[in-house]
Amino acid sequence: MGKGEAIMAAADTPLLMLNAPLVATRLGYPDLSGLDLLELYAFVYPARFLVPTPKGLAHALGLPEPASEDAVPALLQAAANALLERCEAPDWPEREGAWSALQSLIRMRWPWAGPLTARIARPERAERWLFSRLPEWEDAPERPQPAQVLLYEDEVREQLAALTGEAAEQRPGQRAYAAEAAHAFAPRQREAAPHVLLAQAGTGIGKTLGYLAPASLWAQASGGTVWVSTYTKALQRQLRRESRRVYGGARPDGSQPVVVRKGRENYLCLLNLEDALQGGFGGRAAILAQLVARWAGYTQDGDMIGGDLPGWLGTLFRQRGITSLTDRRGECVYAGCPHYRKCFIERAARASAQADIVIANHALVMVNAARGRDAAQRPTRIVFDEGHHVFEAADSTFAAALTGAETIELRRWVMGPERGSKGRRRGLAARLADLASYDEAGGKAIAAACHAAEALPSDGWLQRLVEGAPSGPLEELLAAVRATVYARDESGGQEAGYGLETEAAQLEGPFVEQAQAAREALAALRQPLIRLGLRLEALLTEPPDWLDGPGRARIDGARHALAWRVDLLAGWEALLDRLGGPADPAFVDWLAVDRSDAREFDIGLHRRWLDPMRPFSQTVLEPAHGVMLTSATLKDGHGGSGGGSGDDGWDAAVARSGAGHIGVSPRLSAFDSPFDYAAQAEVLIVTDVPKGDMPALAAAYARLIEAAGGGALGLFTAIRRLRAVHGRIADRLARAGLPLFAQHVDPIDTGTLVDIFRDDPRASLLGTDALRDGVDVPGHSLRLVVMEQVPWPKPSILHRARRLAGDGAGNGIGRGRGSAHDDRIIRARLAQAFGRLIRSRDDRGHFVVLSSAFPSRLLSAFPAGTPIHRLTLDEALQRVGGRVSADGVAIGNSA
Ligand code: SF4
Numbered sequence: 001m002g003k004g005e006a007i008m009a010a011a012d013t014p015l016l017m018l019n020a021p022l023v024a025t026r027l028g029y030p031d032l033s034g035l036d037l038l039e040l041y042a043f044v045y046p047a048r049f050l051v052p053t054p055k056g057l058a059h060a061l062g063l064p065e066p067a068s069e070d071a072v073p074a075l076l077q078a079a080a081n082a083l084l085e086r087c088e089a090p091d092w093p094e095r096e097g098a099w100s101a102l103q104s105l106i107r108m109r110w111p112w113a114g115p116l117t118a119r120i121a122r123p124e125r126a127e128r129w130l131f132s133r134l135p136e137w138e139d140a141p142e143r144p145q146p147a148q149v150l151l152y153e154d155e156v157r158e159q160l161a162a163l164t165g166e167a168a169e170q171r172p173g174q175r176a177y178a179a180e181a182a183h184a185f186a187p188r189q190r191e192a193a194p195h196v197l198l199a200q201a202g203t204g205i206g207k208t209l210g211y212l213a214p215a216s217l218w219a220q221a222s223g224g225t226v227w228v229s230t231y232t233k234a235l236q237r238q239l240r241r242e243s244r245r246v247y248g249g250a251r252p253d254g255s256q257p258v259v260v261r262k263g264r265e266n267y268l269c270l271l272n273l274e275d276a277l278q279g280g281f282g283g284r285a286a287i288l289a290q291l292v293a294r295w296a297g298y299t300q301d302g303d304m305i306g307g308d309l310p311g312w313l314g315t316l317f318r319q320r321g322i323t324s325l326t327d328r329r330g331e332c333v334y335a336g337c338p339h340y341r342k343c344f345i346e347r348a349a350r351a352s353a354q355a356d357i358v359i360a361n362h363a364l365v366m367v368n369a370a371r372g373r374d375a376a377q378r379p380t381r382i383v384f385d386e387g388h389h390v391f392e393a394a395d396s397t398f399a400a401a402l403t404g405a406e407t408i409e410l411r412r413w414v415m416g417p418e419r420g421s422k423g424r425r426r427g428l429a430a431r432l433a434d435l436a437s438y439d440e441a442g443g444k445a446i447a448a449a450c451h452a453a454e455a456l457p458s459d460g461w462l463q464r465l466v467e468g469a470p471s472g473p474l475e476e477l478l479a480a481v482r483a484t485v486y487a488r489d490e491s492g493g494q495e496a497g498y499g500l501e502t503e504a505a506q507l508e509g510p511f512v513e514q515a516q517a518a519r520e521a522l523a524a525l526r527q528p529l530i531r532l533g534l535r536l537e538a539l540l541t542e543p544p545d546w547l548d549g550p551g552r553a554r555i556d557g558a559r560h561a562l563a564w565r566v567d568l569l570a571g572w573e574a575l576l577d578r579l580g581g582p583a584d585p586a587f588v589d590w591l592a593v594d595r596s597d598a599r600e601f602d603i604g605l606h607r608r609w610l611d612p613m614r615p616f617s618q619t620v621l622e623p624a625h626g627v628m629l630t631s632a633t634l635k636d637g638h639g640g641s642g643g644g645s646g647d648d649g650w651d652a653a654v655a656r657s658g659a660g661h662i663g664v665s666p667r668l669s670a671f672d673s674p675f676d677y678a679a680q681a682e683v684l685i686v687t688d689v690p691k692g693d694m695p696a697l698a699a700a701y702a703r704l705i706e707a708a709g710g711g712a713l714g715l716f717t718a719i720r721r722l723r724a725v726h727g728r729i730a731d732r733l734a735r736a737g738l739p740l741f742a743q744h745v746d747p748i749d750t751g752t753l754v755d756i757f758r759d760d761p762r763a764s765l766l767g768t769d770a771l772r773d774g775v776d777v778p779g780h781s782l783r784l785v786v787m788e789q790v791p792w793p794k795p796s797i798l799h800r801a802r803r804l805a806g807d808g809a810g811n812g813i814g815r816g817r818g819s820a821h822d823d824r825i826i827r828a829r830l831a832q833a834f835g836r837l838i839r840s841r842d843d844r845g846h847f848v849v850l851s852s853a854f855p856s857r858l859l860s861a862f863p864a865g866t867p868i869h870r871l872t873l874d875e876a877l878q879r880v881g882g883r884v885s886a887d888g889v890a891i892g893n894s895a
Contacts, residue, residue, distance in 0.1 A: 003027050010034060014111055016076050019052050021315055021747040035111050037079055038316055039291065043101070043112065044083045046094055046295040047308045051759045052752060069737075080115075087119040097297050100127045101290050104277075110287050130293050131270065131339055137347040140255065140354050146224025146380075148187040151214055156182045160213035163246050164206070173671045174206040180669045182214035184626035185226075185381060194624040196659040196666040198387070198650070200634040202673025202863070203835055207630055208242050211383050212357070216246065218381065219356035227358045227379035229365045231389035232774035233306040233751060236260065239359050239385070247356070259355040261348055263364050266305045268296055269327040270339035276325060288317040292325060302344025311749040329413060333431050334557030335550035353377050362386075362393030369620045370397070371564050380625045386773070387629030388828060391656045394612040400571040403594075403604025404457050404465075404478050410565065411456035414449050414525070418459050428532075432558060435539070438546050442535045448528035455521035462600060477518040477576075478603045480511050481591045485603075498596075498720075501797055504579060504589035504605060512580035519576040526569040533562045575607045586610055588801040608798055610805055613658030622662050629657055633773075633831040635670060636824050637860035652824055677866040680838050682846050684869050684876045689850045697721070697788060698728035700850055700873055701766075704786055705729075707881040708846070710738045710762035712784040715772055715833055717791050719744045722766050725788075733764070743767040750774070757781060773832040778839035784880060785837050786848045790858070791829040793822055823857060830861035846880050 001009070007029045009015065015034040017023050024032035038052055041060070050060045054072045058065045061082045066075045086092055099120050106113040160178045164171075177199065184197045201207040215226040228243075230236045243258045250256055272280075273296065276289035291313065292304075299308050304322055314322035327345065334340060352358045358379075360368075365379055372378045384390050412418075416427025428446050435442040457475050464470055470479040488502040507515075536559045543552060578584055587607050594602040609615060621627055635649035650668050659666045689700045705712045716722035726742045733740045741753050741763060748756070750770055757765040758777045765771070772791075775782070793799050803821045830849075837845040847862075859868060869879070 003029075007032075016073075016080055018054060018057065018076060019312065019316070019748075025745075025747055033111075035080070035115075036316060037076060037083070038310075038312060039110075039287075040080065040083050040112050040116075042291045042310060042313055042316075043098070043105075043116070043294055044086050044092075044094065046291070047298040047300070049308070050310060050312075051755045052310075052312045052748075053756055053759065056756070056759055084115055084119050087116060088121075094294070094298055095123075096133070097127055097130060097294060099123055100129075101294055105287065105290050108286050108290070110290075130297055131274065131342065133297055134270075134339075134342040136341040137343075137350050140350065143223060143353065146222035149185075149218060149221040150187070151182040151185055151217055151221075153179050153182070155217060156214050159217045160209065163209050163213055163216070171206055171674065173201075173674055174210045177201055177205055177207060177210040177669075177671050178213045180667075180671075181211040181383075181628060181630075182217075183667055184383070184628040185214055185218040186626070188625040192622045192662060193664050194621055195626040196621065196657060196664050197626075197628040197630075198634055198653055198657055198666045198668050199628060199630045200653075200670040201630055201632060202671060202675075203632050203838065204673045204675050204841070205671050207385070207632075208239060209246070211385075211628065211630065212243060212246060215381075215383060216356060224381065225352070225355055225358055225379075226381045226383065227360055227365055228383045228385060229360050229362050231362050231386040231393060232770075234754065234774045234776050235386055236306065236359060236361065238776060243357055243359065255354045256351050257356045258359065259348065259351045259357075260301065260303070260307075260359045261352045261364065262303060262305075262361065263367065264330075264332070264345050265323075265326050265328045266303050266307070267327070267344045267348065268292065268299075268302045268304050268309075268325055269332070269345070270296070270343060271333070271337050272325050272327070274339070281321070284317050285321045288313070288321045289325070292322075299344075301348060306751060311752040311755075315747050315749060329409060330561050331413070331426065331431070332557065332561075333426075333554060335553035336431070340550070340553075349377075362390055363397055366394060366397040366616065366620055369623065371560070371567075378623065379620075380623065382620070382624060382626070383628045383630065385630055387631040388633050388653075388832075389631075389773075390616070390629060391613060394616040394658075395608060398609055398612050398615040400568075400575055400607040401604060402572040402575055403602045403606075404461050404475075405602045406604070407456045407474055408458065408461060410568070411453050411458060413565070414453040432555075434546060434551060435536075435555070438544070439535065439539070442532060442539070445528045445532035445535060449525060449532065452521070452525035452528060455524070462603070465603065466600070473514070473517040473521040477514045480514050481605060482593055482603050484511065485591050485593045499592060499594050501590050501592040501606075503797055504591055505583065507579055509580075515576045515579045519573050522569050522573050522576070526566055526573070529562055529566050529569070533559060533566060536562070571607070575605055586614070588798050590797040610801060613656060614661050617658035617661035621658055621664070629653075629666075632673075632835050633828055637827055673863060675838055675841060675843075675863075677838065677863045680844050681834075682867045682869065682879060683834070683862050684846055684848045684871060684879060685854045686848060686850050686873050686876045687852045687854075687870055688872045689852070691789065691852065694721070694724050695728070697850065698725045701725050701786060701788075702729040702732055703873065703877055704784065704848060704880055705733060705738060705740070705764050706736060707877045708784040710760075710764050711781055712764040712786060713757075713771065713775065713777075713782055713836060714764065714766040715785065715787045715791075716766065716768050717789065717794075719768060721788060722768060726766055737762065739763045741765050743771065771836075772829060773835065775836050776839060777836070778843060782836060782839075783843075783845040784848065785833060785845070786850070787830075787833060788850055790849065790851050790854060791826055791833070793825045823855075827858055827861040830858060834862055834866075846876075848876060848880070 007027055010032055016037065017034050018037045020032055020034060020036040024030050037057065041050055050056055054066050054075050057079050058075055061079055063075065063078055063082060066072050087098065099122055102113060102116055102120055106117065156178050157175055160175060180199055184195050186195055188194060201210065215228065219226050228239060230239060240260055247257045273289065273293060277293060281289045295309050301307060304326055337343065340346060362384060365382060369378055414428050416430055428449060429436050432446060436446050437443065455472050455474060457478065461475050464475060465479045465482055470476045485500050485502050489500050536555050539547060539555060540552060575589060586609060588610055589605065589607045591605055593600055634653045636652050637649050654660065654666055657666055686700065689696050701714055722742060723745055726740065726745050730740045739760065739762065741756060743750055743753060743766065746753065753765060754775055757763050758781050761781045806821055834847050837847050862868065
């Protein structure tokens with residue numbers, strides 16, 4: 001049937017469907033609702049993985065795969081039956097809690113409640129409440145400091161052989177890499193001078209087990225912990241799998257040798273969940289809370305973002321539902337929380353203190369090094385995998401943003417919810433209620449902070465700014481920022497709908513005065529917070545009678561939360577202080593209005609370090625003993641023709657390690673990929689798709705995907721063009737049985753999009769930056785990568801400043817520092833994107849760039865020996881369609 005008929009049918013009767021929001025988007029009918037099988041699956045099988053497609057559903061339920069589109073409706077019916085029948089089976093492992101959850105869901109009129117009622121019998125004994133079912137964590141004694149050990153090459157090799165298994169293929173590159181990685185774990189010779197190792201390992205070296213071999217050996221011999229840090233969730237998942245395989249299960253004492261540790265905003269906060277279950281959430285969000293509660297009873301570690309909570313669950317409801325169940329705003333009351341002893345966050349923190357290997361991400365490692373709650377838990381041996389992203393991670397970790405969204409968050413953290421807002425959110429006074437009532441000095445400091453926080457933006461600030469009626473010194477400053485940014489906009493409306501920015505320079509007197517008034521208001525808030533922090537410290541040193549054990553733990557938690565807000569305020573003040581005066585060359589400052597789809601969503605001032613590796617070197621490197629940065633693309637270029645920066649490709653990587661700031665020369669090593677790129681891959685530079693010609697660009701994508709029969713990853717540098725191409729070709733490809741998915745179009749999270757893509761060799765996926773190096777799809781599912789153009793860096797103010805500074809890498813030879821800087825960025829992006837294509841020895845594929853003027857100096861981005869052709873689209877289609885042999889002779893019919 002046509003779209004119109006389908007909409008009518010769905011409006012009349014609740015239909016059985018799979019992923020209602022996706023169906024709604026495809027039909028262009030946002031209000032679609034019905035019996036969504038994904039919701040039923042989440043109820044019946046909480047915490048179990050599912051690729052949310054008909055094929056994925058069939059696999060998960062042990063049903064036959066649908067042979068064609070026509071077979072899908074019958075499959076959905078069979079799947080519904082299978083799921084409902086499961087609830088009647090006596091051996092249903094997820095039975096506990098189902099009946100109670102269903103009673104709530106019946107009251108909420110969940111569409112599945114009716115069909116389930118007859119299937120789920122009332123248990124003979126009353127079910128335990130979720131919060132009493134969850135296990136408690138246990139305190140463990142503090143570990144002594146790690147012993148100083150030397151790792152010998154033979155031991156490392158033996159360990160590697162043990163990890164890879166006797167039958168594993170011999171990989172000489174991996175053995176050499178593992179021996180090299182061991183150097184990062186040697187005893188430190190000088191204070192504040194860690195071993196820093198930069199190791200490039202081409203795809204296929206097996207670097208994960210390569211560094212896990214010395215890391216695990218060191219951890220066992222020394223009794224210490226190695227932090228392994230990734231940038232993407234995909235690698236984190238892979239590491240979790242590999243390291244669990246290496247280590248097996250828990251130790252004899254029940255503790256875990258490998259622990260995944262994330263930022264607290266990733267985990268379910270049980271107190272928030274309890275609040276949501278007891279009326280804090282209404283409508284559809286209340287149903288989500290019930291399904292999350294089902295999951296909470298069965299999850300491995302409570303990780304809601306990238307853990308075992310299905311990534312698609314949030315998008316079935318509303319993403320904010322998931323985020324408001326985490327502890328995003330730092331409102332944790334620690335030992336004052338009734339669920340403290342069961343809290344997932346506390347459990348993960350304790351488990352990681354006992355672990356051999358902690359798997360984390362770059363941001364968390366940096367935040368922990370900068371302001372970890374427990375100094376003994378700060379990472380000292382760190383392997384940064386995806387090391388080429390450490391610079392970016394440091395850039396955002398050490399940034400300051402004085403914006404409306406940030407300041408209103410702080411106001412709420414201090415003052416609590418505004419009138420009329422729902423939920424359990426509480427301000428400082430409520431979180432420290434005992435202090436406020438029993439301790440005079442503490443109480444006064446809290447009251448003064450609440451009073452000072454009134455100067456910060458409040459609900460409706462953005463609207464007031466747009467209407468020209470700002471209230472208070474901060475809103476007035478933001479209004480001035482907004483006015484300045486629009487006044488200086490050079491795009492002539494071209495950039496309508498996207499973010500705007502201007503330098504924080506040549507600002508007029510009234511602007512500077514407003515900035516000073518705002519700075520004073522921030523300082524007036526910082527002072528009582530400092531006083532409060534000192535008071536808390538004094539209470540911990542000499543605890544009064546009214547302060548019990550849990551109270552102490554709570555105050556300790558509050559002290560840390562306070563300390564970093566004091567730092568935050570100091571950073572903002574420093575940023576405002578310098579406006580109107582001379583610029584500080586260590587920083588880049590600018591004003592911005594953030595917009596998305598023509599809607600303003602944030603306004604403010606931003607500050608970045610010109611070289612974020614400076615603070616990184618002081619907070620992360622200096623206290624560490626051994627740090628390794630590894631990646632397939634650490635160096636610049638592969639030493640092929642025409643590129644590089646004149647050195648052997650290491651200069652920029654060394655500068656971007658931060659080691660120079662603490663006077664350390666890193667140890668450098670590179671291991672080439674064992675893959676035969678000459679036989680496995682081809683780079684095709686298509687020269688006849690004119691830049692800016694949208695119909696031609698879309699047609700090129702459609703024809704390339706058709707020629708490859710799907711299995712294509714399309715990479716874009718602008719969301720706008722991605723959407724335009726998707727809009728033009730999705731229907732055409734669907735009719736040819738070639739499903740097309742896209743980031744920023746389909747209401748599906750990125751991780752799930754990649755799962756869908758991996759699972760269906762005929763599917764293709766369009767995306768932006770996150771897909772350029774977060775996708776690990778070995779095999780036939782990914783056989784074509786198409787880049788819409790040369791991935792030039794976005795010409796932002798920050799980029800211009802770093803370009804002028806030559807990135808501090810000193811690699812401005814010949815063509816001027818700025819161009820060398822840009823070239824290096826582009827080569828790195830090309831190398832990362834190319835790296836998606838060939839993931840194993842058996843992979844084959846084409847890498848296509850649509851560019852009529854692809855500079856030769858960028859070609860060294862590709863591994864040496866990879867065949868590169870400049871050709872027309874028609875010629876490229878012949879190659880992609882397998883109609884041309886490797887030596888260029890047509891071997892089949894022409895298109
Ligand atoms: S201890 Fe904090 S994060 Fe954990 S459940 Fe309680 S309030 Fe939430």
